Every structure is written in C-alpha cells, then in structure tokens.
Amino acid sequence: MLRYTVRRLLQLVFVVLALSLLLFAWLRSLPGGPVSALLGERITPESRARLTAELGLDQPIFVQYFKFLGRAASGDFGVSTGVQPGDSAAAIFVQRFPATLELSVLAIVIAIAVGIPLGYLAARRRGGLLDNLSVVGSLIGVAVPVFFLAFVLKQVFAVELGWFPTTGRQEGGLDATRVTGFFVLDGLITREFDAAWDAVKHLILPAIALSSIPFSVIVRITRASVLDVLDEDFVRTAESKGLTTQVITRRHVLRNSMLPVVTTIGLQTGALLAGAVLTEKVFAFPGIGQALAIGFERRDYPVLLLLILSAAGVFVLVNLAVDLSYAVIDPRIRTGSGGGR
Amino acid sequence: MVHTRKVRTGHLAAVGLAALLVLSGCAESQRSQNDPNASGGAAKTGGTMTFATEGAPKLFDPFFATDGATFRTSQQIFEGLVEFKPGTAEAGPGLAEKWTSTPDGKQWTFTLRKGAKFHDGTEFDAEAACQNFNRWYNQKGAGQSTAVTGYWQDNFGGFSDGAKPSLYKSCAVKDPQTVVVELTSYTSKFPDILGLPSFAMQSPAAMKQHDADNVVKQGDSFVYPAYGQQHPSGTGPFKFSKYDKANGTVELVRNDDYWGPKTFLDKLILRAIPDETARKQALQSGDVQGYDLPSPADWEQLKKDGHKLLIRPAFNVMYIGIGQKSNEKLRDLRVRQAIAHAIDREGLVKQQYPEGAKVAENLYPDTIFGWTGDVRKYDYNPDKAKSLLAEAGASGLAVTIYWPTEVSRPYMPSPRDIFGFVRGNLEAVGLKLNVVSKPWNGGYLEDVDQAKADVFLLGWNGDYNTPDNFIGNFFADPDNRFATGSATWGNQLSAEVKAADAEPDTAKRKAMYEALNKKLKAEYLPAVPVAHSPPALVTSAKVSGLVPSPLTDERFNAVSLG
Numbered sequence: 001m002l003r004y005t006v007r008r009l010l011q012l013v014f015v016v017l018a019l020s021l022l023l024f025a026w027l028r029s030l031p032g033g034p035v036s037a038l039l040g041e042r043i044t045p046e047s048r049a050r051l052t053a054e055l056g057l058d059q060p061i062f063v064q065y066f067k068f069l070g071r072a073a074s075g076d077f078g079v080s081t082g083v084q085p086g087d088s089a090a091a092i093f094v095q096r097f098p099a100t101l102e103l104s105v106l107a108i109v110i111a112i113a114v115g116i117p118l119g120y121l122a123a124r125r126r127g128g129l130l131d132n133l134s135v136v137g138s139l140i141g142v143a144v145p146v147f148f149l150a151f152v153l154k155q156v157f158a159v160e161l162g163w164f165p166t167t168g169r170q171e172g173g174l175d176a177t178r179v180t181g182f183f184v185l186d187g188l189i190t191r192e193f194d195a196a197w198d199a200v201k202h203l204i205l206p207a208i209a210l211s212s213i214p215f216s217v218i219v220r221i222t223r224a225s226v227l228d229v230l231d232e233d234f235v236r237t238a239e240s241k242g243l244t245t246q247v248i249t250r251r252h253v254l255r256n257s258m259l260p261v262v263t264t265i266g267l268q269t270g271a272l273l274a275g276a277v278l279t280e281k282v283f284a285f286p287g288i289g290q291a292l293a294i295g296f297e298r299r300d301y302p303v304l305l306l307l308i309l310s311a312a313g314v315f316v317l318v319n320l321a322v323d324l325s326y327a328v329i330d331p332r333i334r335t336g337s338g339g340g341r
Numbered sequence: 342m343v344h345t346r347k348v349r350t351g352h353l354a355a356v357g358l359a360a361l362l363v364l365s366g367c368a369e370s371q372r373s374q375n376d377p378n379a380s381g382g383a384a385k386t387g388g389t390m391t392f393a394t395e396g397a398p399k400l401f402d403p404f405f406a407t408d409g410a411t412f413r414t415s416q417q418i419f420e421g422l423v424e425f426k427p428g429t430a431e432a433g434p435g436l437a438e439k440w441t442s443t444p445d446g447k448q449w450t451f452t453l454r455k456g457a458k459f460h461d462g463t464e465f466d467a468e469a470a471c472q473n474f475n476r477w478y479n480q481k482g483a484g485q486s487t488a489v490t491g492y493w494q495d496n497f498g499g500f501s502d503g504a505k506p507s508l509y510k511s512c513a514v515k516d517p518q519t520v521v522v523e524l525t526s527y528t529s530k531f532p533d534i535l536g537l538p539s540f541a542m543q544s545p546a547a548m549k550q551h552d553a554d555n556v557v558k559q560g561d562s563f564v565y566p567a568y569g570q571q572h573p574s575g576t577g578p579f580k581f582s583k584y585d586k587a588n589g590t591v592e593l594v595r596n597d598d599y600w601g602p603k604t605f606l607d608k609l610i611l612r613a614i615p616d617e618t619a620r621k622q623a624l625q626s627g628d629v630q631g632y633d634l635p636s637p638a639d640w641e642q643l644k645k646d647g648h649k650l651l652i653r654p655a656f657n658v659m660y661i662g663i664g665q666k667s668n669e670k671l672r673d674l675r676v677r678q679a680i681a682h683a684i685d686r687e688g689l690v691k692q693q694y695p696e697g698a699k700v701a702e703n704l705y706p707d708t709i710f711g712w713t714g715d716v717r718k719y720d721y722n723p724d725k726a727k728s729l730l731a732e733a734g735a736s737g738l739a740v741t742i743y744w745p746t747e748v749s750r751p752y753m754p755s756p757r758d759i760f761g762f763v764r765g766n767l768e769a770v771g772l773k774l775n776v777v778s779k780p781w782n783g784g785y786l787e788d789v790d791q792a793k794a795d796v797f798l799l800g801w802n803g804d805y806n807t808p809d810n811f812i813g814n815f816f817a818d819p820d821n822r823f824a825t826g827s828a829t830w831g832n833q834l835s836a837e838v839k840a841a842d843a844e845p846d847t848a849k850r851k852a853m854y855e856a857l858n859k860k861l862k863a864e865y866l867p868a869v870p871v872a873h874s875p876p877a878l879v880t881s882a883k884v885s886g887l888v889p890s891p892l893t894d895e896r897f898n899a900v901s902l903g
Contacts, residue, residue, distance in 0.1 A: 030784075031779060031780075031787065032779070032781075032782045032783035032786070032787055033782075033787070034562075035787075036784075036786040036787055037782040038407075038488045039487065039491065040407075041750075041799060041802075042491065042814075043786055043790065044790075044818060044820075044821065044822075045790050045791075045820050045821070046820060047487040047491075047494075048787070048790060050486075051487050051488055054486050054487075054488075054558070055488075055561040055562070057561065064561075067560075068560075076559070076560060078559075078560040078561060078562065079559050079560055079561070079564055081561070081562045084586065085400075085408075085562065085563070086399060086400055086563060086564055086565040086570070087586075088559075088564075095586055095587050096587070098587070099587065154622060155622070158622065158626050159622045159625045159626045165626070165628050166622045166623045166625075166626045166628050167393075167612075167614050167619050167622070167623045167628060168590075168612065168614075169587070169588050169589075170588050172389075172588065172590035172592065172610035173389045173608060173610060177369070177370050177371040178585070183587075183588075190369065190370040191370060192370050281616055282616070283619070284613075284615065284616055284619045284623075286587065286588065286589045286613075290615075293615075294615060297780075298782055299782050302560065302561065302562065
C-alpha cells in the first residue's frame with residue numbers, strides 16, 4: 001500500500017512536469033500576449049517591442065521554459081501580469097484556492113447528501129413516481145449547462161426574491177477578520193458569526209449550481225448500483241435469514257453498492273473545476289475559476305500555468321485518494337493487495 | 342464493525358472540534374470597535390456605498406499604473422496640482438490655486454493651496470510638490486518600463502539618466518506656497534497633463550517610509566513595494582482603509598482632516614465584478630448602489646426600473662484605420678476616399694451606438710481645442726465610392742479587414758455588430774473583403790501594429806483636453822499603427838503634429854490644429870473618423886451627487902445616500 005502510494009506520487013511529479021512543458025509552449029504559442037493586455041490601445045510598435053524584450057518574451061520558448069524551471073525550483077512561479085498584476089502567482093493561488101475549495105466542498109456535500117439517498121430510494125421503489133422523477137431530474141441536471149443554471153438561480157433567488165446575494169464571497173462592509181482564507185471557518189474561529197453566516201449565504205447558490213452535474217451523476221450511479229446489488233444472491237439470503245430491512249440495507253446493500261459511487265464522487269470532484277470556472281464567472285466569485293477566466297482573457301501566463309498545474313495535481317491526488325479508499329470500503333481489495341500493490 | 346466505525350467518527354469529530362478550539366484560541370477578531378451598521382438610514386451624512394467596477398486595482402500608487410481600475414480608486418485618495426473641473430475635461434485649480442508661465446511656456450510658477458495635509462499627517466507644501474516631480478523624473482531600473490510608468494513616458498518622455506530627452510527640467514521651491522517648474526520645451530498639453538491621475542501629489546514621508554520606488558522586475562512581471570500596495574497617502578477626501586484581496590473589495594473611509602468639504606459617506610467600497618451582467622444584477626438586488634459601464638443594450642431597462650443612468654460626455658473616437666504599408670492600392674488617396682464614401686456613418690451611429698453618440702468629423706471630439714466643422718465631409722455615397730475606385734483602377738480590390746472579439750470599448754460597444762454594418766457597406770461598393778477576427782488581447786492589437794490589417798476598427802479614449810492626446814498619440818511617430826511612415830506624406834504629417842503641439846501662441850496653435858484637421862480629412866485620410874460614443878455609469882435612485890465625467894474621473898466626495 002505504501003509502495004503503491006509512493007509510486008503514484010512519483011507519477012504525479014512526472015505528470016505535472018510534462019504538463020508544465022506542454023502548457024508553457026501552448027500558452028506562449030497563442031496569438032497575442034500579456035504585452036497587448038498590459039498596454040491596450042495605448043500600445044505603439046515601439047513600446048510593444050521594448051516591453052516584449054523587458055519581459056523576456058522575445059527569447060526562444062525553451063530558453064524561457066528553462067528559466068521558468070530554474071525559478072520554479074526555488075519556489076518562484078512568476079508574477080501575475082493580468083489577474084492581479086504585481087502579486088505572485090503562488091500568492092494568488094493561496095488567496096483564491098480556499099474560495100474554490102469552500103465552494104467545491106459545499107457543492108460535493110450537497111451532491112452526496114441529496115444524491116445518494118435519492119438514488120437509493122429511487123432504486124428501492126423502482127418504477128415508482130420518485131424513481132421516474134429522479135431519472136428525469138438527473139437527466140436535466142446533466143444536460144443543463146452549469147452557467148445557465150447558475151444564471152437562473154441567481155436571477156430568481158438573488159435578484160427577484162433577494163434571499164441571497166448576487167455576487168462575491170462576502171459583504172464588503174462587514175470588516176471581517178481574515179485568518180485562514182476560508183471565510184466560513186474564519187468567521188467561526190474569530191467568533192464573527194455574522195461574517196461566517198454571510199459567507200455561507202454567498203456560497204449557497206453557486207454551490208447548488210456547481211453541484212448539479214455531480215448530483216445527477218451520483219443519483220444515477222447510486223440507483224443503478226443499488227439495483228444491481230438488490231438482485232444479488234446474498235441479499236436474498238439475508239432476507240431469508242430474516243434480517244431486518246435496516247440491517248440488510250446498511251450492512252449489505254449500501255456497503256456493496258458504494259464502490260462505483262465512490263469512484264464517481266472522486267472523478268466528479270476532480271472535474272468540479274470545469275464547472276467552477278463558469279459558476280465563479282456568473283457569481284463574480286473570486287476563486288480559482290474566476291482567475292482562470294480573467295487570466296486567459298488577459299494572457300496572464302504565470303497565473304494560468306500555476307493554476308492549471310495545481311488543478312491537474314488536485315485531480316491526480318483526488319483519484320489517488322479514491323483508489324486508496326477502495327481498500328477501506330471493499331475488504332477484498334485490501335486482502336488481495338498484500339504484495340502486488 | 343458498525344460500532345467501531347461510530348466510535349471512529351466520534352473521535353474524528355472530537356479531534357476536529359478540538360482543532361477548531363485551538364485555532365480560535367490564536368485567532369482574534371481584528372474588527373474595529375465601531376459598528377459598521379450604526380450610521381445609515383435616511384440621514385444625508387453617513388452610510389456606506391458599494392460601487393461595482395470592472396476590475397480590481399493593480400495597486401494604489403497611480404504613478405505606477407496605467408489601468409482604469411487603479412485610477413478609479415486613486416482619484417478618491419489623491420489630488421493633483423491641476424484638477425479637471427467636475428463633469429468636464431477642462432483643467433482647473435487643484436492643489437495649485439493658480440499658475441502663470443513665461444511667454445515661451447518653459448517656466449511655470451504654481452501657487453499652492455494652504456492647509457492641505459497628507460493622510461499621514463504631513464503638510465502639503467512646495468517642498469512636497471517638488472519631491473513628487475523629482476520622484477517621477479528619477480525613476481531607475483524597472484521604474485523605467487513602459488508597463489510601469491507609461492503615462493510619464495507618454496507625456497514627459499525620458500528620465501534623469503538622460504537616455505531619452507525629457508520634457509521636465511527642474512522644480513524649485515520659491516517659498517512654502519510657490520514652486521517653479523521648468524520644462525525643456527513648450528508643449529500645449531502642459532499643465533493639463535498634471536491633472537492626470539498618475540501625476541497626483543503623494544506624501545514624500547509616506548513614500549520614503551514604505552519604499553515607494555522599489556519596484557522590481559521579477560521573472561516576466563513587476564512586483565510593487567509596500568507603499569503602493571498598502572500605504573497610499575494623498576490629500577484627497579477619502580483615505581485608504583484596506584484592500585481585501587480575497588474578497589475583491591477596496592475600502593475607503595472619510596478623511597476628517599480634508600481641507601475642503603468633507604465627504605457625506607462614511608465609507609466607500611469599490612467591488613470588482615468583471616462580468617457586466619453580474620454588475621447589473623448586483624444593482625438590481627441592492628447588493629451594490631451603482632456600477633460602471635452598463636451595456637448600452639441595458640440603458641432603457643435600467644431607467645425603467647428607476648435607476649439613475651448617468652451618461653458621460655463622449656470623450657473618445659472610433660475610427661476605421663487604413664494602413665499604408667501592406668496594400669499598395671491604399672496609398673492612393675482616391676481609394677481611401679472611396680472607403681470613406683462607402684460607409685454610412687449616420688446609419689451606423691443610429692443603429693449601433695447608444696443615445697448621445699455623434700458622427701465624428703474630426704479624429705477628436707468637438708470639446709477639444711482646434712476642432713473644426715469646416716473639414717471635408719464624406720457623405721454616404723456608394724456610387725461615388727465605386728467611381729473613385731474605378732478611377733484608381735481598384736474596382737473589386739481585395740482588402741484584409743480586421744475586427745476585434747472578446748472586447749467592448751466605450752467607443753465600440755459591440756464590435757461584432759459594428760463590423761457587420763461596415764462589412765455590408767464595403768462589400769456594396771465591390772471591395773473583396775478578407776475578414777480576420779481576433780481576440781483583443783489574443784493577437785488583434787499585435788497584428789494591427791504589425792500592419793497585417795489593411796483596414797481595421799479601432800479607437801481611443803481621451804485622457805485630457807488637448808488635441809495632442811489624440812492625434813499626437815496617433816501620428817507624432819511615423820512608425821504607428823497606420824504605418825503612415827510608408828506613405829509619402831507620413832513624415833510631413835508627423836512634423837505638422839509636433840509643430841502644432843510645440844507652438845506657444847494660442848491663436849497660431851489653434852490655426853495650426855484646424856489646418857491639420859482639414860488636411861487629415863482631405864489629403865491624408867489615414868483613418869475615417871466614425872463616432873464619438875458616450876459611456877455611462879448607473880446608480881440606484883437614492884444616490885445623489887455623482888457627476889459623470891468625460892474622463893471617467895468621477896469623484897465620490899459629494900455623493901450621498903437617501
């Protein structure tokens with residue numbers, strides 16, 4: 001198990017390195033660049049040439065890449081030119097990652113907390129009204145674009161009804177203290193409960209929008225998986241042994257049907273960032289997704305590079321965690337893994 | 342099994358709770374004592390206003406900035422020797438109450454305002470003013486990059502190291518209330534340029550304490566010192582309070598020691614909401630009390646909903662540029678005139694521009710010196726355009742035309758629609774268009790500057806009220822985006838632009854600019870001026886006192902709620 005983990009982590013290093021080279025070359029081969037973004041229509045051919053040289057963007061890409069690697073080795077991933085000019089890419093990551101993490105965690109919690117019970121109930125009452133509703137609902141959830149759902153939620157619950165704020169992470173005038181960068185947590189530990197509650201209110205709509213796809217997938221996989229397990233011999237055996245439904249459900253059905261569900265949750269968690277870009281744009285939520293959108297628009301190479309690499313890293317780590325969790329859920333994998341893994 | 346798992350969960354929860362308690366032990370609330378919600382209500386004085394802007398400021402030291410978001414903030418904190426009168430682009434007194442110059446326009450004596458104080462408590466006086474001038478002039482290293490001190494270089498030229506000539510020569514303290522600024526030559530734009538946000542007066546003491554000039558090039562960008570990030574200190578009606586980067590909000594508070602009328606607002610919060618629709622919804626829901634740059638498509642609805650739409654006087658120009666380098670036929674004046682006749686500018690402005698937009702006849706708006714209506718006007722006349730093309734042997738000429746995507750500029754609200762209109766016009770006179778569209782930052786400006794576009798859509802937002810701000814930027818250097826250097830008349834145009842700017846005699850200068858504007862239309866025609874379009878801002882009904890500025894230089898000192 002340990003060796004397996006170490007090997008996977010080493011793989012991660014190589015994946016990130018290879019990706020960094022690809023990204024580096026790809027970003028810099030895109031037309032335009034930070035120089036245009038910095039100077040806008042004020043730019044002249046002369047100032048363009050001068051700034052391009054100052055920023056070292058006139059050098060061959062591989063020279064730029066090795067310089068970047070050299071600096072990155074000492075922890076310097078470059079300085080933003082567009083998202084927050086003057087701030088280091090790493091600082092932007094540290095500042096914005098908690099925002100996206102708060103959002104993603106709440107989204108996935110919503111997806112799991114509602115999705116698994118709904119999928120389970122739908123399977124238990126196969127063909128019933130709830131089952132049909134959940135199948136149709138989850139289809140819609142997958143099919144409706146995230147940004148559209150985000151927009152509708154915002155228009156109805158924030159603009160029309162005024163229940164939730166439309167944008168951002170927190171009211172500006174709250175004078176909230178920042179400790180960890182997780183606004184909800186900060187509010188709790190500094191006992192500024194109004195600030196924490198305000199941050200939660202800012203999270204709810206974007207989190208629901210962001211949860212729509214993982215939610216739908218989780219409902220469908222749970223339903224299918226539970227149906228499979230319900231048909232298994234051991235469930236019938238358990239029933240004939242006279243075990244109560246509750247025990248059968250918890251000990252046999254749920255446990256055995258969770259393996260594919262956990263895999264799905266892992267994959268969906270990794271994929272959340274794609275939805276976060278759109279959700280954060282609609283809600284002007286200052287997280288990683290918004291930084292990616294602005295960074296791309298303004299050709300902010302250092303920020304794009306670091307954020308995309310981090311996202312890839314997170315994706316790989318989440319998948320590793322999922323693989324490891326199989327062992328916890330399914331003892332067969334654990335016992336079978338003795339030497340091989 | 343089930344039992345042990347429950348225990349484990351219990352452990353986990355206990356550990357988590359303990360961790361939270363430990364964390365809360367070392368995390369103290371740092372809130373200020375006064376309750377932010379204490380004031381407000383119906384009173385004219387007091388309250389917090391949140392205004393949504395397009396972007397977050399780069400930093401708070403305007404001398405190192407070129408972006409509108411930084412200036413939006415810095416203009417509340419700082420004041421210049423010269424200030425533009427509210428709602429106009431006209432230069433008036435600021436921290437200098439009055440000024441005189443020698444007849445050759447090279448020596449300027451400024452009489453300074455008494456009683457103005459920087460936010461760090463130090464006095465504003467002649468010594469401080471000169472220290473600001475010398476700070477600008479003495480930039481070194483990364484401070485000389487175009488991306489850092491672009492406004493200085495555009496307006497004053499070089500630095501004290503003498504690598505490039507500078508307009509600035511010296512600043513002398515005559516007495517505590519008087520400074521004498523010497524220039525190396527006369528320019529029509531002085532002292533107006535001292536009203537630019539970049540040249541606002543900053544506290545020398547605060548700049549020294551927080552290392553204001555220590556801008557460093559790191560990797561492929563620039564890192565700014567603590568002064569510009571955390572400790573800006575000006576004389577303005579608002580003081581910098583804090584920048585909550587994680588939340589994208591800048592908080593300014595009333596300066597109770599301000600020399601003029603104090604602000605009504607207790608606090609002004611500027612919140613970055615890049616998406617225009619999101620800004621609109623934030624206003625509709627009451628999260629913000631105003632926002633910048635509503636899309637013209639929303640103007641009617643916003644008014645109908647009872648919001649206050651403040652339309653700025655148009656201080657920009659949109660033009661169709663005609664490059665002189667790549668396409669030989671475009672060097673023939675008749676072909677350029679044909680393009681001018683082919684465009685239905687009236688129709689374009691009526692259909693694609695918001696209320697208040699005007700057809701442009703000069704390359705700058707009529708509020709600026711030297712503008713003249715007595716220029717050659719190219720009426721919409723496709724037949725004339727066709728015959729001009731035929732005369733020049735250019736019927737069915739193939740032309741590469743560029744238009745930008747992923748952008749909206751005040752002079753060009755919707756490039757796609759504007760281009761659609763222009764395209765129809767040009768094709769109707771038989772031009773064969775090779776259409777290229779590129780993202781604004783994704784190659785558009787770059788290709789245009791490299792003369793890859795024969796014809797292109799572009800424009801300019803004015804900074805101050807002299808012709809040089811427009812046509813000087815366009816043509817003073819013959820190596821420009823119209824590539825006028827490739828035309829036989831390019832160097833002459835450049836010389837004429839420079840000569841007009843350097844003429845100290847007002848009447849003569851006016852005549853020179855008028856003549857130049859006429860020639861630009863009748864003889865040179867490197868661009869067809871199309872429109873001057875007014876951008877807007879919008880506030881909720883209860884906000885009063887905000888005066889829309891042609892320079893997007895709105896001040897919140899007279900703003901009140903309710």
